[in-house]
Amino acid sequence: MAVRILYVNGGLMNRGGIESYMMNYYRHFDRDKIQIDFVVHDAGGYGYYDEEIKAMGGRIFVLPQKSKHPLSYSRKLKRILIEGNYKIIHTHMDAMGAWVLKVAKVCGIPVRIAHSHNTKHLTSNPIKLFFLEQARKNINKYATCRMACSEMAGKWLFGNQTFHVIRNAIDIDKFKFNKDVREQIRVRYGIGNDFLIGHVGRFDVQKNHSFLIDVFAKVHHAMPNCKLMLIGEGYLKENILQKINELCLQGHVILTGTRDDVNCFYNAFDLFVLPSLFEGLPVVAVENQINGCPALLSSAITTETQISPDVRFIGLREELWYAEIVKYIRMYGNRRKERHINSYIFSYDIEIEAIKLQNIYRDLWNKVTTKK
Numbered sequence: 210m211a212v213r214i215l216y217v218n219g220g221l222m223n224r225g226g227i228e229s230y231m232m233n234y235y236r237h238f239d240r241d242k243i244q245i246d247f248v249v250h251d252a253g254g255y256g257y258y259d260e261e262i263k264a265m266g267g268r269i270f271v272l273p274q275k276s277k278h279p280l281s282y283s284r285k286l287k288r289i290l291i292e293g294n295y296k297i298i299h300t301h302m303d304a305m306g307a308w309v310l311k312v313a314k315v316c317g318i319p320v321r322i323a324h325s326h327n328t329k330h331l332t333s334n335p336i337k338l339f340f341l342e343q344a345r346k347n348i349n350k351y352a353t354c355r356m357a358c359s360e361m362a363g364k365w366l367f368g369n370q371t372f373h374v375i376r377n378a379i380d381i382d383k384f385k386f387n388k389d390v391r392e393q394i395r396v397r398y399g400i401g402n403d404f405l406i407g408h409v410g411r412f413d414v415q416k417n418h419s420f421l422i423d424v425f426a427k428v429h430h431a432m433p434n435c436k437l438m439l440i441g442e443g444y445l446k447e448n449i450l451q452k453i454n455e456l457c458l459q460g461h462v463i464l465t466g467t468r469d470d471v472n473c474f475y476n477a478f479d480l481f482v483l484p485s486l487f488e489g490l491p492v493v494a495v496e497n498q499i500n501g502c503p504a505l506l507s508s509a510i511t512t513e514t515q516i517s518p519d520v521r522f523i524g525l526r527e528e529l530w531y532a533e534i535v536k537y538i539r540m541y542g543n544r545r546k547e548r549h550i551n552s553y554i555f556s557y558d559i560e561i562e563a564i565k566l567q568n569i570y571r572d573l574w575n576k577v578t579t580k581k
Contacts, residue, residue: 211244212574215295217309219302221249222256222269224467225411226492227301227326230358230377232258237563240266243570248289248309250274275308283312290316296577297570299356303327303366307344310351319577323352324375325366328359328511329487331415354573359490361511373569377492378562381554384472384499391545394477398463404435404538407478407502409471409493410485412443417484417507417525422449424484424530426456431531432538438463440474475500479543480534483507484525490514495557502545505533516554 222228235245246268249256256262259269270289275282290298290313298313299322300306310321330341345366349355355372357363363372395401406425410416418439425437439449439462446464453462468474471493475481481497481504488510497504498517506514508522515522523529555561 214297217248217300222258304345307348322354325357325362327489328365359513362489378559386501391476409440412445
């Protein structure tokens with residue numbers, strides 16, 4: 210009989226980094242042993258992964274945002290927990306998971322897992338920050354087990370408490386370099402022999418697109434034979450489009466929207482950039498390194514991300530990024546080649562890591578069921 214676990218996500222099951230993490234593992238679990246149900250938060254709407262979840266046997270429960278409906282939120286969550294007879298709940302909401310785990314503790318759920326996917330709160334609103342900090346300070350009171358995507362993320366949320374590092378693992382074969390796909394993408398988007406700088410991420414403050422556009426404007430002025438490709442969607446997209454127009458970069462910055470085939474696009478890049486203000490452990494940086502593309506990452510990102518020698522971590526100063534990008538263009542141009550894959554990347558192999566997490570769940574389950 211499969212152990213049924215309740216995952217709790219902060220929004221809908223759309224194509225974000227945390228959602229991709231959950232789905233990558235879910236797809237690779239032995240579902241005769243582990244089955245996953247999902248709690249999502251939204252006033253209405255539909256998640257991109259909903260149909261796939263249902264096809265794999267998972268159930269989806271939709272709750273309102275806690276801040277808008279605190280009483281009905283707690284009441285509905287309790288009903289889900291009790292009627293589902295769950296023994297394990299796993300929150301993927303960083304500090305916000307404290308509120309969910311508190312309810313789970315009241316309901317007598319014996320295994321309560323908190324998971325850290327970041328190294329900073331995802332808001333600058335002072336009122337929200339106050340409540341999130343209170344939640345962060347209390348999360349260890351309600352969690353019986355702790356997990357994180359990196360050492361840095363775990364120490365940020367859990368302090369000195371012990372935790373498991375569960376890597377943002379992926380399907381390695383899917384991301385290996387393919388020269389033919391590279392040519393197809395570059396022809397489709399009219400890249401030609403230009404040097405292509407690539408970024409993958411949603412348009413929000415954390416990903417720091419505005420900084421990247423400012424840097425690219427200077428790079429393009431010095432090296433006209435280069436283009437920037439931005440893959441993703443988000444609430445700041447229109448602001449970035451306006452900035453592109455103001456800097457007269459139309460035709461030199463390509464916006465693809467959200468893509469199901471991001472793995473194909475890494476092949477087309479000559480340099481991958483990620484100037485984020487903070488990250489837990491960005492899976493896009495892992496995907497890109499497995500593809501073999503050189504990368505420039507913000508020094509705010511943990512060095513645990515590095516699995517390739519072709520990665521540089523640099524501070525968020527425009528002149529530093531400008532100098533590094535220009536150096537790459539002059540040294541390498543658009544000469545991509547298949548690179549040797551370091552054996553260390555196999556610690557990011559989803560086939561291996563899914564078995565490890567599955568075994569952790571089974572051990573936790575066995576401990577609470579044999580106590581009786």
